[in-house]
Amino acid sequence: MLKSIAVMTSGGDSPGMNAAVRAVTRTALHQGVKVWGIRGGYHGMLDEDIFEMQSKDVSDIIQRGGTFLGTARCKRFQTPEGRMLGYKNLVDRGIQGLVVVGGDGSLRGASTLSQETGLPIVGLPGTIDNDVWGMEYTIGCDTAANTILDAMNKLRDTASAHRRVIVLEVMGRSSGWLAMVAGISGGAEYILVPEEPFDLEQICENMKADYERGKRYILMVVAEGAGKASEIGPIIAEKTGIDTRVSKLGHIQRGGSPSVIDRVNASRLGEHAALAIISGLSDIVFGFNRGHVVSINLHDAVTNKKQLDPSLMRLAKVLA
Numbered sequence: 001m002l003k004s005i006a007v008m009t010s011g012g013d014s015p016g017m018n019a020a021v022r023a024v025t026r027t028a029l030h031q032g033v034k035v036w037g038i039r040g041g042y043h044g045m046l047d048e049d050i051f052e053m054q055s056k057d058v059s060d061i062i063q064r065g066g067t068f069l070g071t072a073r074c075k076r077f078q079t080p081e082g083r084m085l086g087y088k089n090l091v092d093r094g095i096q097g098l099v100v101v102g103g104d105g106s107l108r109g110a111s112t113l114s115q116e117t118g119l120p121i122v123g124l125p126g127t128i129d130n131d132v133w134g135m136e137y138t139i140g141c142d143t144a145a146n147t148i149l150d151a152m153n154k155l156r157d158t159a160s161a162h163r164r165v166i167v168l169e170v171m172g173r174s175s176g177w178l179a180m181v182a183g184i185s186g187g188a189e190y191i192l193v194p195e196e197p198f199d200l201e202q203i204c205e206n207m208k209a210d211y212e213r214g215k216r217y218i219l220m221v222v223a224e225g226a227g228k229a230s231e232i233g234p235i236i237a238e239k240t241g242i243d244t245r246v247s248k249l250g251h252i253q254r255g256g257s258p259s260v261i262d263r264v265n266a267s268r269l270g271e272h273a274a275l276a277i278i279s280g281l282s283d284i285v286f287g288f289n290r291g292h293v294v295s296i297n298l299h300d301a302v303t304n305k306k307q308l309d310p311s312l313m314r315l316a317k318v319l320a
């Protein structure tokens with residue numbers, strides 16, 4: 001049994017990270033284990049921004065987006081010297097294990113740190129992109145998808161009023177999951193994702209036919225990994241002659257109070273992570289599969305590429 005652990009958030013923030021840190025902290029304290037918070041991701045680990053946490057330190061945060069611990073991208077951690085310094089800073093405080101909440105980059109760093117130093121590490125997938133291999137859900141993806149859906153509902157009103165094509169660019173890095181689920185739930189006519197090649201010329205022909213059949217407006221969702229709305233929009237306008245506008249939600253997608261799903265899932269994953277690290281487990285990341293919490297090998301999670309569910313892509317086409 002470990003007696004002292006640390007928890008941190010890293011990489012892009014996502015709604016629900018706070019719920020995860022809260023659950024890790026309170027579960028560990030409940031087990032009589034000391035918990036340290038690391039501020040500002042791997043930066044804080046290297047700069048010794050590390051503090052011991054009590055239950056009250058995680059009060060009043062479950063409803064907040066972002067991460068109260070702060071997060072960062074840290075170049076120094078990508079060097080063996082940087083990681084060694086981080087490890088030393090943890091050992092100096094008697095910290096015996098670490099929970100890292102972050103995206104695939106952060107988990108990759110965690111995996112390397114564990115391999116190089118032997119420090120027990122358990123990961124939690126914290127990213128709105130839902131792109132971590134081996135699991136169907138990552139903390140924050142539900143809130144982000146709902147934020148996009150809310151924007152789509154509003155864009156639909158104005159698209160309809162003006163008989164426009166609206167091209168909405170959404171986040172997701174190299175994954176099309178956010179675009180796909182937001183597009184399906186928002187009733188988009190076209191969804192462009194990096195996982196599937198598309199023919200813009202053909203799409204423009206289809207749009208003209210859509211309008212000739214009496215369609216009043218068209219919503220297109222573009223995953224950032226598939227292209228830029230600012231480039232696709234003008235091509236559609238030129239080739240179809242239809243009034244076209246583009247919209248890019250940007251960082252709004254990362255923020256906001258976490259949804260019920262993100263709060264509950266993050267809390268459940270946080271509890272599992274704390275119990276696992278305390279019992280001496282390492283090199284695993286917890287996620288959900290078919291609604292159940294599962295542990296995935298950390299190395300497998302960061303070396304494999306998650307695929308977009310083909311049944312979602314098929315459904316989007318049938319319903320469009």
Ligand code: ADP
Pocket residue numbers: 010011012042072073074075076077078079102103104105106107108109110112127
């Ligand atoms: P995310 O975790 O959201 O995917 P990044 O990819 O920016 O975000 O990763 C966050 C941080 O994790 C980086 O700034 C770096 O400190 C660390 N990191 C990412 N990839 C590696 C790697 N291959 N080796 C070591 N550290 C890494």
